[in-house]
Amino acid sequence: MRWLLPYPLLALALALMWLLLSGVSPGQVVLAVGVATGASHALAALGEASPAIRRWLAIPTLAGVVFHDIVVSNLEVAGILLGIRRTRGAGFVTVPLTTRSPSALAILSIIVTSTPGTAWIDYDAARNEVLVHVFDLVDEAHWRQLIAERYERLLMEIFE
Amino acid sequence: MSETVILAAVWFAQIALAMAMCLCTWRMIAGPRAQDRILSLDALYVCAMLQLLAFGIRTGRTIYFEAALIIGMLGFVATVSLAKFLMRGEVIE
Amino acid sequence: MSVHLADVPLWAAILAAFFLVLGAGLALLGTIGLVRLPTFYQRIHAPTLGTSWGAAGMVLASMIIFTAASGRLVLHEILIGVFVTVTTPVTLMMLGRSALYRDRSERNPEVPQFGASDADDDTAQGAS
Numbered sequence: 001m002r003w004l005l006p007y008p009l010l011a012l013a014l015a016l017m018w019l020l021l022s023g024v025s026p027g028q029v030v031l032a033v034g035v036a037t038g039a040s041h042a043l044a045a046l047g048e049a050s051p052a053i054r055r056w057l058a059i060p061t062l063a064g065v066v067f068h069d070i071v072v073s074n075l076e077v078a079g080i081l082l083g084i085r086r087t088r089g090a091g092f093v094t095v096p097l098t099t100r101s102p103s104a105l106a107i108l109s110i111i112v113t114s115t116p117g118t119a120w121i122d123y124d125a126a127r128n129e130v131l132v133h134v135f136d137l138v139d140e141a142h143w144r145q146l147i148a149e150r151y152e153r154l155l156m157e158i159f160e
Numbered sequence: 161m162s163e164t165v166i167l168a169a170v171w172f173a174q175i176a177l178a179m180a181m182c183l184c185t186w187r188m189i190a191g192p193r194a195q196d197r198i199l200s201l202d203a204l205y206v207c208a209m210l211q212l213l214a215f216g217i218r219t220g221r222t223i224y225f226e227a228a229l230i231i232g233m234l235g236f237v238a239t240v241s242l243a244k245f246l247m248r249g250e251v252i253e
Numbered sequence: 254m255s256v257h258l259a260d261v262p263l264w265a266a267i268l269a270a271f272f273l274v275l276g277a278g279l280a281l282l283g284t285i286g287l288v289r290l291p292t293f294y295q296r297i298h299a300p301t302l303g304t305s306w307g308a309a310g311m312v313l314a315s316m317i318i319f320t321a322a323s324g325r326l327v328l329h330e331i332l333i334g335v336f337v338t339v340t341t342p343v344t345l346m347m348l349g350r351s352a353l354y355r356d357r358s359e360r361n362p363e364v365p366q367f368g369a370s371d372a373d374d375d376t377a378q379g380a381s
Contacts, residue, residue: 020329074306077298078279081286090295092365113342116301119294120342121349131365133349135298162266163258166318169270173277173311180277180284180303187287187296195293195352202344203287203300206308206337210280213311213333214273217318220256225315225330232336239344247351 004037006044011036051103051159058157065150070115077116077135091137092121095130095144097152104155111151118143170218177211198242205235256322265321269314276310279303292363293352297345304341309334 005011018032053059079085099105105123112120112132122131134143184207187200209228216224261269279302286299312334319327356364 017332020332070305074279074302077286077302078282081282081289081299081302090292090298092294094365109346110339110342113345114301114305114338116298116305119297119301119349120346121294122353131353133294133297135295162261162263165263165266165270166258166261166273169273169314173273176277176281180281183281183284183288187284193293193352193355195348195355196296199293199296199300199345199348200287202341202348203284203303206300206303206341207280207284209333209337210276210303210308210311213315213330214277217269217273217315218258220258220322222255222319222327222329225333228333229336232333232340236336236340236344240347243344243347243351247347247354 005040007040007050009050010043011040014039051101053158054160055157058154062151062154062158065154066111066115069150073115073117080136087136089137090133090135091140093132093134093137093140093143095132095147097128097130097148099152099156099160100128101156101159104152104159108147108151108155112147167218170214173214174211174218177207177214180207181211194246195243198239198246201242202235202239205231205239209235256319258318258322260324261318261321265317269317269321272310272314272317276307276312276314279310280307283307294349294364297349297352301341301345304337308337 015032015036018035019028022028022031076085080087097105097108099108109120109123109130112118112130117135119133120130121133124130132143132147137143181204184200184204188197188204191197209232212224212228212231216222216228258266283299283302283304286302287296290296290299312330315330316327319330353364
């Protein structure tokens with residue numbers, strides 16, 4: 001199975017993208033499958049290991065949590081910018097992490113940055129710490145706990 | 161009736177996005193530092209992309225969608241390479 | 254392919270109009286933040302408004318209108334949403350890192366000097 005499709009998720013995403021861009025018809029399905037297989041074999045030449053997903057069940061939970069947090073922080077940041085809410089000062093927070101899985105770190109950085117109000121600035125691989133800039137910094141412990149408990153624990157369930 | 165509703169909303173969206181693009185341009189000219197200019201260039205690209213989506217809705221054509229996709233990709237590559245240049249292209253001290 | 258806006262049912266039109274106003278409004282609000290906020294690290298939060306729900310609102314409105322007007326499922330706009338969601342964090346992270354690098358090399362007191370990825374900054378902190 002591995003030699004046939006080195007990156008099954010990537011191949012599926014590529015095929016879906018092809019079909020969305022060109023419309024669904026039998027001919028396009030054949031083309032999409034061909035392109036997806038060829039492209040994932042081309043990527044396999046780079047020798048990057050495919051991320052192994054341990055628990056698929058945690059993915060919808062994580063997606064729900066992230067969706068909720070993006071909506072809430074959109075409202076908070078919009079409120080501050082409109083002058084409805086007052087910001088209690090912005091600042092940097094150093095967050096110690098436990099996971100070292102590259103996939104978990106990549107997804108964690110995307111979650112943290114795409115949520116308005118928090119931005120992933122720098123990652124220190126030696127100390128496994130990340131520097132996060134928070135727009136509305138109430139207390140640092142709250143943000144450390146939020147990132148570790150809410151996102152990192154779920155990501156570790158998925159990838160480790 | 162539904163055409164009027166949509167056109168009014170698109171009209172609002174296009175004016176808001178045009179204002180957003182002007183604000184991005186202002187920040188890009190005002191700076192004060194190179195990273196501010198690149199950040200506002202990135203925001204300008206996103207606003208241009210959303211503006212093209214609004215054009216697509218108003219005209220009812222899907223051709224604008226492809227233009228929006230290309231603008232988004234160009235903006236991503238431009239911002240990444242500029243940020244990379246900022247980090248490595250400058251002689252420090 | 255082109256569609257006529259008059260073919261859209263009223264409820265879909267109102268829903269799409271809501272998302273259009275929401276999306277464009279949030280994008281505008283983000284750029285207002287870009288202009289008004291005082292420091293770069295605060296400004297880096299502002300465009301995420303436009304790229305999270307700003308883009309999502311416009312994409313949803315476009316999907317609703319094209320689906321309702323053409324009578325079949327039009328989903329290709331979701332590619333723009335996925336694309337923006339995945340690429341914006343990458344650009345913001347790179348910009349944040351390069352800004353931090355520049356500020357640290359200038360010994361700017363606003364940014365934390367500890368936890369630097371290279372030894373150069375640690376010795377600099379000890380000297381100052």
